[in-house]
Amino acid sequence: MERSKCSAQMIAELGISSIDSLFEDIPREVRIPGLKLPAGMSELDLIRETERDLSTNQPASRWLSFLGAGVYHHFIPAAVKTIISRSEFITSYTPYQSEISQGMLQAQFEYQSFMAELTGVDYMNSSVYDASTAIGEAVLMSHRIARGKKFLMSRSVSPERKEVAKLYARGADIEIVEVAYESETGQVDLLDLESKMCSDVTGFYFETPNFLGPLETGCKEIRDVLGEKTMVVGVNPLALALVKPPGETGADIVVGDAQVFGVPMSYGGPSIGIFGCKADHVRKMPGRLIGMTKDAEGRRSFCMTLQTREQHIRRSKATSNICTNEALLAVAVAAHLAVLGRAGLRRTALRNLENMRSLSKRIDAVDGFDAPVFDAPHFNEFAVRSSVPAEDVRKSLLDKRIHGGVSLERWFPELKGCALYATTEMHSQVDHDRLLAALEGVR
Amino acid sequence: MRYHQAVYDVPLLMEECDGAEQSDDLNVGDLLPDELVRSRLNLPDLPEREVVKHFINLSQMNFGVDNGLYPLGSCTMKYNPKVCDEIAWWETVAGLHPLQDAGTVQGALALMHELEQMLCEIGGVDAVTLQPAAGAHGEFTGMHIVRAHHESRGEDRREVILPDTAHGTNPASAAMVGYDVLDLPSRDGCVDIEALKATISEDTAAFMLTNPNTLGLFEKDVTEIARIIHESGALLYYDGANLNAIMGKTSPGAMDFDIVHFNLHKTFATPHGGGGPGAGPVGVKASLEEYLPVPRIVERDGVYSLDHDRPRSIGKVRAFYGNFGVLVRGHAYIRMLGGDGLERASEGAVLNSNYLKEKLKGIFDMPYGDLTKHEFVLSGNPLKQKGLRTTDFAKRLLDYGFHAPTVYFPLIVDEALMIEPTETETKETLDSFVEACREIMAEDPEILKGAPYNTARRRIDEAKAARDMILSWNAYEKKMADDGAGSR
Numbered sequence: 001m002e003r004s005k006c007s008a009q010m011i012a013e014l015g016i017s018s019i020d021s022l023f024e025d026i027p028r029e030v031r032i033p034g035l036k037l038p039a040g041m042s043e044l045d046l047i048r049e050t051e052r053d054l055s056t057n058q059p060a061s062r063w064l065s066f067l068g069a070g071v072y073h074h075f076i077p078a079a080v081k082t083i084i085s086r087s088e089f090i091t092s093y094t095p096y097q098s099e100i101s102q103g104m105l106q107a108q109f110e111y112q113s114f115m116a117e118l119t120g121v122d123y124m125n126s127s128v129y130d131a132s133t134a135i136g137e138a139v140l141m142s143h144r145i146a147r148g149k150k151f152l153m154s155r156s157v158s159p160e161r162k163e164v165a166k167l168y169a170r171g172a173d174i175e176i177v178e179v180a181y182e183s184e185t186g187q188v189d190l191l192d193l194e195s196k197m198c199s200d201v202t203g204f205y206f207e208t209p210n211f212l213g214p215l216e217t218g219c220k221e222i223r224d225v226l227g228e229k230t231m232v233v234g235v236n237p238l239a240l241a242l243v244k245p246p247g248e249t250g251a252d253i254v255v256g257d258a259q260v261f262g263v264p265m266s267y268g269g270p271s272i273g274i275f276g277c278k279a280d281h282v283r284k285m286p287g288r289l290i291g292m293t294k295d296a297e298g299r300r301s302f303c304m305t306l307q308t309r310e311q312h313i314r315r316s317k318a319t320s321n322i323c324t325n326e327a328l329l330a331v332a333v334a335a336h337l338a339v340l341g342r343a344g345l346r347r348t349a350l351r352n353l354e355n356m357r358s359l360s361k362r363i364d365a366v367d368g369f370d371a372p373v374f375d376a377p378h379f380n381e382f383a384v385r386s387s388v389p390a391e392d393v394r395k396s397l398l399d400k401r402i403h404g405g406v407s408l409e410r411w412f413p414e415l416k417g418c419a420l421y422a423t424t425e426m427h428s429q430v431d432h433d434r435l436l437a438a439l440e441g442v443r
Numbered sequence: 444m445r446y447h448q449a450v451y452d453v454p455l456l457m458e459e460c461d462g463a464e465q466s467d468d469l470n471v472g473d474l475l476p477d478e479l480v481r482s483r484l485n486l487p488d489l490p491e492r493e494v495v496k497h498f499i500n501l502s503q504m505n506f507g508v509d510n511g512l513y514p515l516g517s518c519t520m521k522y523n524p525k526v527c528d529e530i531a532w533w534e535t536v537a538g539l540h541p542l543q544d545a546g547t548v549q550g551a552l553a554l555m556h557e558l559e560q561m562l563c564e565i566g567g568v569d570a571v572t573l574q575p576a577a578g579a580h581g582e583f584t585g586m587h588i589v590r591a592h593h594e595s596r597g598e599d600r601r602e603v604i605l606p607d608t609a610h611g612t613n614p615a616s617a618a619m620v621g622y623d624v625l626d627l628p629s630r631d632g633c634v635d636i637e638a639l640k641a642t643i644s645e646d647t648a649a650f651m652l653t654n655p656n657t658l659g660l661f662e663k664d665v666t667e668i669a670r671i672i673h674e675s676g677a678l679l680y681y682d683g684a685n686l687n688a689i690m691g692k693t694s695p696g697a698m699d700f701d702i703v704h705f706n707l708h709k710t711f712a713t714p715h716g717g718g719g720p721g722a723g724p725v726g727v728k729a730s731l732e733e734y735l736p737v738p739r740i741v742e743r744d745g746v747y748s749l750d751h752d753r754p755r756s757i758g759k760v761r762a763f764y765g766n767f768g769v770l771v772r773g774h775a776y777i778r779m780l781g782g783d784g785l786e787r788a789s790e791g792a793v794l795n796s797n798y799l800k801e802k803l804k805g806i807f808d809m810p811y812g813d814l815t816k817h818e819f820v821l822s823g824n825p826l827k828q829k830g831l832r833t834t835d836f837a838k839r840l841l842d843y844g845f846h847a848p849t850v851y852f853p854l855i856v857d858e859a860l861m862i863e864p865t866e867t868e869t870k871e872t873l874d875s876f877v878e879a880c881r882e883i884m885a886e887d888p889e890i891l892k893g894a895p896y897n898t899a900r901r902r903i904d905e906a907k908a909a910r911d912m913i914l915s916w917n918a919y920e921k922k923m924a925d926d927g928a929g930s931r
Contacts, residue, residue, distance in 0.1 A: 090714045092508070110916075173621060
């Protein structure tokens with residue numbers, strides 16, 4: 001039935017004169033005379049206008065990009081889009097009614113399985129917003145595991161993420177104390193870590209690879225220094241296809257961003273926060289967990305579990321306020337990893353590693369450039385030092401339609417002239433040649 | 444009409460390959476030191492064809508708005524126009540890196556700036572941040588703004604008050620920001636003004652309220668509430684989960700709220716994706732703008748940039764600038780509907796809700812209110828007399844092809860059924876829902892106890908899931924091995 005006819009009939013059946021009667025309970029003094037917004041438009045006009053409005057953007061498909069710093073340009077197989085565009089997935093709500101939501105529940109269980117295996121932890125939740133909020137939640141969870149007013153954090157973690165973690169910490173009156181990195185290797189300075197340990201410390205967060213590029217080779221030593229304190233490790237899950245997982249070196253909590261698996265960059269969001277932990281801590285975890293069980297006929301089934309940790313039941317005593325998470329992206333991650341498969345995933349990771357090795361060598365050979373700045377193993381991102389200011393390099397590359405590395409001085413005054421370059425499987429030899437030619441031209 | 448959901452026994456991905464430990468001859472020895480090299484990685488290796496079949500079959504065992512009525516109260520499960528999803532996949536949206544030079548993302552910044560302005564108009568506020576990733580994250584942001592505001596005045600207010608009908612995220616968010624939470628008992632389903640006066644003190648930092656509230660009732664005394672709150676020096680926070688009821692009729696700003704969050708995945712039709720991603724922009728009155736998270740999008744002479752230099756800002760609530768891929772969908776929806784269209788949407792939501800309530804009143808108890816807004820709450824008490832619970836009814840609804848309403852919330856209604864049909868459903872759909880409710884109430888109670896029958900699975904044992912704690916393939920394998928060892 002046509003909409004207006006529909007409405008007229010409902011109004012008649014309600015015995016009211018018009019729709020206005022249904023808003024009688026809104027007092028006069030708070031009424032507004034409608035919305036001062038432009039008139040609506042057709043789908044076609046919307047597409048035309050939006051296309052025009054967005055045409056000034058220069059995406060990575062048009063300009064060569066070496067930007068990373070937490071968000072990465074990776075290939076997404078077409079099948080991933082097909083899968084997460086299924087309207088049964090995309091238009092469903094949180095699977096409170098499990099019997100009619102088995103598809104989403106099993107897909108999220110598969111996500112938890114993939115991420116638990118990759119990171120080597122016992123339990124993985126079904127996502128938080130992004131890596132930065134995952135770290136914030138980890139700080140709060142460390143506080144639930146052991147009381148204390150200080151949380152240690154490596155200086156070499158992402159500054160954006162650290163700012164977010166500080167805000168989360170502020171709510172619980174926890175102070176974030178910085179731990180230095182070794183200037184040679186860019187890795188955690190163990191002596192500084194030791195000197196900052198005290199009874200008031202609840203835990204320590206570091207990343208591998210860290211924000212500056214180096215992978216951490218001292219995880220075992222860090223574990224020893226920490227003793228019983230909570231060890232929180234941030235990862236790039238793609239690197240874990242080749243690198244020993246933090247679960248094997250004693251991490252209590254593992255966080256990170258799974259955007260690298262099938263999620264477009266989308267100007268930094270939505271991405272998907274990884275949050276996993278050891279079995280002992282599972283009841284202190286934030287976020288949704290999907291568990292396997294059976295139905296009345298004994299068939300394998302899935303449902304949300306340990307919900308008594310969550311806000312809709314525990315309210316102010318919940319482990320977190322999180323409700324909406326990144327469920328659809330968890331499906332994307334699972335689909336992406338499944339399409340790549342174990343072998344494809346490892347080949348992709350190797351390609352990143354090889355590209356990093358080759359690009360850093362070539363940049364290092366250019367006069368006035370030094371790469372990588374830190375003497376440590378890297379994955380797909382590394383710092384470059386130039387004799388001319390990093391900002392000049394960036395601008396010179398922009399003129400050649402290249403998004404160059406992120407300047408590091410803004411956050412790390414000690415890294416004068418340094419910029420962070422990321423290279424992934426998206427870069428061919430030709431792309432590297434183009435960057436090199438452009439850098440040669442910077443004087 | 445009966446419904447039958449597809450039923451597949453889709454094995455786990457790890458079961459679809461033979462599960463044997465694989466190896467490969469990739470040589471990483473030259474590129475990584477030995478102590479960093481991973482020794483084992485147990486992941487499936489399947490042809491793309493099998494992977495696609497796996498997930499498509501799973502999707503068919505999932506119910507979304509596109510399948511039928513999804514009347515989850517307070518979740519605003521309206522139809523999501525498909526064009527919005529398409530725009531989110533454009534390269535000029537999906538292919539942008541957050542640290543690109545501002546000169547190469549002018550379109551993105553302009554779009555976000557415009558969305559901020561449109562939300563200011565809808566919310567009656569002076570400034571909006573798009574950064575929070577979800578409604579609860581918006582509350583978290585808003586409570587930090589509350590804290591920053593009081594701290595800047597040298598005041599250490601420790602308490603946040605909220606009605607007992609509040610969404611669970613409200614108390615959880617306030618607690619995460621360090622506040623003690625005080626529950627205010629309702630009177631006839633609305634804020635009890637006398638109780639509020641008795642509870643409020645110089646320790647009150649904020650009062651959190653959604654209007655219409657979770658019973659679907661418009662808090663008529665909202666002006667008086669605002670006066671009491673402001674006189675005590677506290678701030679008034681608007682939970683925007685129920686904004687779909689009032690667009691163009693009133694606004695949080697007109698009701699004198701100081702801080703408001705919007706749920707783009709509810710009111711502005713961005714799809715909920717099985718739980719997310721969403722977006723929870725926060726709007727504030729001018730006096731609070733300086734506390735909004737950094738960076739702020741600023742426009743000068745038609746050029747947009749990101750301003751990080753805001754010394755009084757609360758800081759950052761997440762990395763970068765918000766869920767841009769969701770924001771573009773909300774932006775497209777608002778542009779397509781326009782101001783009048785949004786007002787019509789709210790009218791439709793309230794009309795549908797009142798029509799449905801009128802039809803269901805005779806079947807269930809209706810403890811609160813005659814005139815409700817976009818949603819209403821029934822009590823499943825009549826079920827109790829038959830030895831049934833609201834859950835049994837909710838599960839039986841699934842057999843009729845309707846998603847169940849929100850159940851057992853708000854907590855002040857016994858056996859609650861919270862129903863929000865939204866404006867995008869037709870009268871025919873609502874009538875068929877009423878018919879289904881009537882039929883179910885006439886059925887043998889034993890049928891309801893065993894429901895559902897027509898979904899991919901029968902009643903699921905949630906207690907077993909909590910007992911077994913099988914949350915991954917690895918945990919499942921281990922349990923199988925342990926059980927095998929035990930039975931031997």
